[in-house]
Amino acid sequence: TVSTEDRIHDIVVDHTERNEPTFTWAHYMTVHAPYESDPDSGVRFAEEQPDEEAYRDLIDRARRSPEALSQSERTLLSNLYDDSIRHVDRRIDDMLSAVDLEETVVCITADHGEALFELGYFEHPPELHQQLLHVPLVVLSPEVEPRRVTDTVGLESVPALLGRSAGFDAPGSPLCPPWNEDSDPVCSAVAHHSRFEPETIEQAHLKLAARDDNWKLILSNNEPQLYDIGDDPNENVDLAASTPDVQRSLREHATAFGESFVFGESREIPDEITDQLSELGYLE
Numbered sequence: 031t032v033s034t035e036d037r038i039h040d041i042v043v044d045h046t047e048r049n050e051p052t053f054t055w056a057h058y059m060t061v062h063a064p065y066e067s068d069p070d071s072g073v074r075f076a077e078e079q080p081d082e083e084a085y086r087d088l089i090d091r092a093r094r095s096p097e098a099l100s101q102s103e104r105t106l107l108s109n110l111y112d113d114s115i116r117h118v119d120r121r122i123d124d125m126l127s128a129v130d131l132e133e134t135v136v137c138i139t140a141d142h143g144e145a146l147f148e149l150g151y152f153e154h155p156p157e158l159h160q161q162l163l164h165v166p167l168v169v170l171s172p173e174v175e176p177r178r179v180t181d182t183v184g185l186e187s188v189p190a191l192l193g194r195s196a197g198f199d200a201p202g203s204p205l206c207p208p209w210n211e212d213s214d215p216v217c218s219a220v221a222h223h224s225r226f227e228p229e230t231i232e233q234a235h236l237k238l239a240a241r242d243d244n245w246k247l248i249l250s251n252n253e254p255q256l257y258d259i260g261d262d263p264n265e266n267v268d269l270a271a272s273t274p275d276v277q278r279s280l281r282e283h284a285t286a287f288g289e290s291f292v293f294g295e296s297r298e299i300p301d302e303i304t305d306q307l308s309e310l311g312y313l314e
Contacts, residue, residue, distance in 0.1 A: 035060070035121045043128050051196070056125065058118045061144070063153050064089045065110035068117040092152040099147075108146050132172050135195040137188060140165040148264060156220040158239040158248050159265050163218055171195045182243050184216035215240040215280055217287035233293040240284035245273075247280035249288075254281065 038056040045052040060066070064085060080088060092099055092107060122138060129136070142154050143162045154162050167183060169191065218239040223230035238249040241259065247270075248255040256270035256277050270277050299307075 035118075039121070039124055039128065042125050046129050058121065060114045060118050060121075061111065063092075063107075063144075065107065065114045067110060068113040093155070096147055096150060096152045099152075104147055107152070111144065111146060126170075131170060134170075134172075135192060136168075136170040137192055138166060138168040139185060139188065141185075156222050156224075156235075156237065158218055158220060158237055160246070160259070160263060163239065163241075169195070180243075181213070182216050182241055215242040215283045217241075217284055219288060219291065221291065221293070231293075233291070236288055236291065238284040238288045240280040240287070242280070245276050245280060247277060247284060249281065249284050256280070 035058065038058070042054055042056070045054050088099075088103060088107070092103075126136065143160075143165050144154060145151050145157075145159070145161045148161055149157075149159055151157065165185075167185070167188075173195065218241075219236060221231050221233070221236045223232075223235040240247045244258065244260050246257045246259045246265065248257075254270040254277050255265075255268050256273060257265040257267065258269060259265075
């Protein structure tokens with residue numbers, strides 16, 4: 031069978047051979063549980079990895095009761111995750127080799143991060159800690175000199191950034207980006223209590239986060255958690271009680287962001303989408 035990565039590569043190559051401008055979005059799912067050994071480097075952890083049924087059981091236990099896993103089981107999942115990253119790194123390199131970077135704008139990012147038991151949970155449950163929100167963002171453009179942006183940047187900036195990079199009349203500019211000293215904090219939200227029960231997506235379970243370059247606020251049940259991300263990137267020390275001014279400012283932004291969500295409307299989910307979500311572990 032042809033892998034998803036091979037299909038992505040074929041699509042990219044096909045687009046490079048066209049005369050008109052093209053847009054390609056490639057979503058690699060390899061770095062998503064259940065992780066697998068890198069097929070390009072051989073079965074590196076085959077001697078450790080259990081059979082398929084036992085492995086599915088391990089993933090399910092890691093999601094539901096991460097504290098019950100042994101250290102060797104946690105190490106196995108971490109090794110498989112690292113191996114899947116190496117695999118996607120090589121596939122992205124293959125894709126970049128197939129295009130003319132003098133005529134192509136490239137953006138590499140992720141929709142979420144992955145937790146490996148750092149704060150007591152596995153994968154990406156409905157939480158707003160940094161291991162889930164802090165993702166790579168790499169933009170290659172023939173019009174922009176390489177540099178590293180250390181400011182806090184939200185993924186909502188990406189469409190305008192790519193539009194301007196490609197010459198469209200979009201707000202913002204890659205030369206004068208939408209992130210600057212006066213930019214608002216980056217906000218995030220999650221609105222369900224259980225990843226396995228879609229009916230729990232409701233306002234009562236809305237969690238919000240707001241982050242600037244130094245501080246990160248999480249609101250869960252309207253209760254604040256505040257972290258100094260610079261000194262405490264793993265979010266171990268809650269400073270909400272001792273820094274009310276910082277908390278107040280970030281809370282205003284987070285609350286305004288939360289008011290943009292609409293709850294109470296329900297729509298039937300097609301069976302195809304339900305099957306895909308079940309395969310990825312989002313539904314039972």
